[in-house]
Structures are given as C-alpha cells and as structure tokens.
Amino acid sequence: MDETDRDILRCLRENARTPVAAIAKRLDLARSTVQSRLERLESSGAIEGYTVRVSSAVRARPIRASALLEIEPRKLVAVMARLRQIDSIESVHTTSGRIDLLVTIAARTTEELDKALDTIGEIDGVTDSESLIHLTTKLDRR
Structure with a gap:
C-alpha cells in the first residue's frame, strides 16, 4: 500500500459513496487508475466492505x-x-x-x-x- 492508496482510502472514509470519477479528479489521477487500485484494495482485503454510519440520534442503542x-x-x-x-x-x-x-x-x-x-x-x-x-x-x- 502506497501513499496513493492511502489517499483513496481517506476519500472513502469521508464518504464511501464518493464516485470513482470524483476521487480521480480530487487526487489528479486517471479514473481507470483509481478503479484498478480500488479493485486491488478490495481483493487484497485492505477494504473489507462499505458501510453506512448512522447518526446517534437515530441509533437503536444511542x-x-x-x-x-x-x-x-x-x-x-x-x-x-x-x-x-x-x-x-x-x-x-x-x-x-x-x-x-x-x-x-x-x-x-x-x-x-x-x-x-x-x-x-x-x-x-x-x-x-x-x-x-x-x-x-x-x-x-x-
């Protein structure tokens, strides 16, 4: 994992629904580069999944x-x-x-x-x- 991978992960931590094209633009990378890195991060287990963070106001157990x-x-x-x-x-x-x-x-x-x-x-x-x-x-x- 290099700095570019860490930058991609930072973008996803802020919002896991950020489109690949938006990440590519933000990091000044080709869309295909971001897509292939995401696929590699997923297949290697570095990304275990994507999730939703629910606000404490609506949690079942706040x-x-x-x-x-x-x-x-x-x-x-x-x-x-x-x-x-x-x-x-x-x-x-x-x-x-x-x-x-x-x-x-x-x-x-x-x-x-x-x-x-x-x-x-x-x-x-x-x-x-x-x-x-x-x-x-x-x-x-x-």
Missing part, C-alpha cells in the same frame, strides 16, 4: 460506554465466552498496560447500560472494572 477490565491470569477464554453472551457489547479489544480488555457497550437506556455493567462486573475472572460513559463524539474517522 447510549455508549467503554468498560476497562482487569482479568485474572488464564481466565481470558472464559471471560470472553461470557462477554459474547451479552447482547449490548459491540466490541472487545485486548490492550497493553494495566487494563486487559476494552469493552464497548451500546444501550437503549441507562438502566440497560447499568445492567450490562453489573453483568460484566459479576463475571468470574473479572477482578476490576472501570466504566466510561461516552458523552459527545468530537471526532470519528471510521
């Missing part, structure tokens, strides 16, 4: 939070099995440092969020947790 979890040694597999069962969990990331997992939660109400956080805290193997409720998104480059 309340977001992150939970920072510390896990007992050798309990990660069991903890992950339980986390997979919680419908309001959107993603789980391993991290470096003091925290073992970063869990993203989406809920319809604060009560639903509270229940999810309680459920997470009760999982055998979770030794400590800290929750951070997302207030306003200032930047989102997804």
Whole structure:
C-alpha cells in the first residue's frame, strides 16, 4: 500500500459513496487508475466492505460506554465466552498496560447500560472494572 492508496482510502472514509470519477479528479489521477487500485484494495482485503454510519440520534442503542477490565491470569477464554453472551457489547479489544480488555457497550437506556455493567462486573475472572460513559463524539474517522 502506497501513499496513493492511502489517499483513496481517506476519500472513502469521508464518504464511501464518493464516485470513482470524483476521487480521480480530487487526487489528479486517471479514473481507470483509481478503479484498478480500488479493485486491488478490495481483493487484497485492505477494504473489507462499505458501510453506512448512522447518526446517534437515530441509533437503536444511542447510549455508549467503554468498560476497562482487569482479568485474572488464564481466565481470558472464559471471560470472553461470557462477554459474547451479552447482547449490548459491540466490541472487545485486548490492550497493553494495566487494563486487559476494552469493552464497548451500546444501550437503549441507562438502566440497560447499568445492567450490562453489573453483568460484566459479576463475571468470574473479572477482578476490576472501570466504566466510561461516552458523552459527545468530537471526532470519528471510521
């Protein structure tokens, strides 16, 4: 992947529906060049798909939070099995440092969020947790 590929990806991150001709014009490239690079990025897996970002005002689960979890040694597999069962969990990331997992939660109400956080805290193997409720998104480059 070179700088031209990264420029094409930046254009698509801003708006995945940008026509190939518009990307070509913006980057001062031939339309066929952009098209062939897009096809290569798709076939190589660099582009996994195109999606729609829904505004927080119309999301089914508009309340977001992150939970920072510390896990007992050798309990990660069991903890992950339980986390997979919680419908309001959107993603789980391993991290470096003091925290073992970063869990993203989406809920319809604060009560639903509270229940999810309680459920997470009760999982055998979770030794400590800290929750951070997302207030306003200032930047989102997804």
